[in-house]
Amino acid sequence: QSALTQPASVSGSPGQSISISCTGTSSDIGAINSVSWFQQYPGKAPKLMIYDVNNRPSGVSNRFSGSKSGNTASLTISGLQAEDEADYYCNSYTTSRTYVFGTGTKVTVL
């Protein structure tokens, strides 16, 4: 159950688009379309931003979108805003009926 691999940090200027990758294996991301993404501010609980690869819960900005190709999922934030500065984690269900999170990515708005 190794963690999914994410870049440690990604940065962008306001208004730009950034993408965060999340690489797993054929036993998790590659096997099932059950990838979700969470946003976490310091000292706060995680918040669901994307589920089932590319679906947004009610209330989440349409600036957030998700995709998947093979064993890699991605989260894209378009029109980057100061409030998007946070940690982001991917998560996948696995063929072992467990779950695995990504290593986490710190997004910095320059």
Add this chain to the structure above:
Amino acid sequence: EVQLVESGGGFVQPGGSLRLSCATSGFTFSTYWMHWVRQAPGKGLVWVSRINTDGSSTNYADSVKGRFTISRDNAKNTLFLQMNSLRAEDTALYYCARGARDHYFTDVWGKGTTVTASS
């Protein structure tokens, strides 16, 4: 309003035990799978365990299998995590989370309770 409130965290010596609770409200608890997720200080999220609606099926991360037991009391709308043989590496903020119906993701989280295993 859906609410999840964890409790039971604290300071324990390595080898000791703790029982975490997660009191829920605002939804029909007995119809949702539930999860525990933890986060060590300054580190990332780690999935710990999940339980099905009636408690008959459970899954665990390898790191806690055989030491932790997840359970639930549907009459009291409460989720539990019994943690035995605690290790220093179990030190973390433990979150309770609701599993989304008919999907494999968690949609609502509590604020967490802190467990510290140290001598």
